[in-house]
Amino acid sequence: MRSAVLLLCCVGLFAAFIQPKTPAPVDTRLYEMRVYYSPEGKQPDLMARFRNHTMRIFEKHGMTNVGYFVPQHKPDSCLIYFLSYPNRAARDSSWKAFGSDPEWKKVSSESEKNGRIVSKVISKFFHTTDFSPQLQIDQKGNRVFQLRTYKTTPYNLPLLLARFRNHTTKLFEKHGMTNLVYWTEDNTDNILMYLLTQKSKEAGEAAFKAFREDPEWVSVRTASEKLANGSLTESVTSVYLVPTDFSPLK
Structure with missing residues (x-):
């Protein structure tokens, strides 16, 4: 009997702790975090490509540019940026169109005349939580x-x-x-x-x-x-x- 009472108390405590509050409207978009590493001395070329061309071509193909950042402690170590899309199917379709875009192919080729400007790419996908602003x-x-x-x-x-x-x-x-x-x-x-x-x-x-x-x-x-x-x-x-x-x- 005493064990049953203790179990009920624990269950009650757990329920009280995790009881959600009325959630705000949830952002259902898919977010992608991409991290680009450049060979030594090439990050300025990568930045110029994004500034002058890539972001605009992303938007052309239905991607939303959210934010572009560098680490404060070592700004030349990598570029970290976030994009958003309506869903994963839209994301894949947008990237396929972007990759085959003649303008992008020309920009990519011209920016790498003196060597590659991206050595490594990390990509991860996220959805907002129910409590996120x-x-x-x-x-x-x-x-x-x-x-x-x-x-x-x-x-x-x-x-x-x-x-x-x-x-x-x-x-x-x-x-x-x-x-x-x-x-x-x-x-x-x-x-x-x-x-x-x-x-x-x-x-x-x-x-x-x-x-x-x-x-x-x-x-x-x-x-x-x-x-x-x-x-x-x-x-x-x-x-x-x-x-x-x-x-x-x-």
Whole structure:
């Protein structure tokens, strides 16, 4: 009898923690993050190609340019950018048309007369979470973007999403951080990726310090880890990004 009562109490606690609030309208578009690495000394050529040609040809074929960034700590290491599409079929159709476009073929050939300007490409696909703000592609300027990626421990993505939905995003705002967008990676069950904006990297680091020391956050984290019988995350990566001069999102 006592065991049954304890079980019911645990179930009640779990339900209370993950109970979703009324969700905002969900952005159903498919997002793609692409990371381009260039041979040494070739990144300026890659940037020029995007600035002068590639973005316009993307739009011509139905792709939406969201944002283009470089890592703040090492801006010449890679180009990170985001596109969006109505769905995966539209994405594949757009890229097929882009790849066979005579204008693109000419631009690509001319830009690589002195050697390849892209040495490696990474591509990943995402959908927005039910608690994500609607992504506004605007140019406010005077801010940096923080890209954070969480890999959860086995089976704990739902608990992590619940913690963000019901608590974390509000605590971020409390400490001066702006929630921009939250995504889960397609075809995985353990990745949450999101973008925050802050006035500067220093301001962001100070805000996270205050957040981590907030008694409310400590209580929330403790309660969620009790339900999971341990940490919800296996790894967390954070990169501060600076928008390029041609980025639609700044």
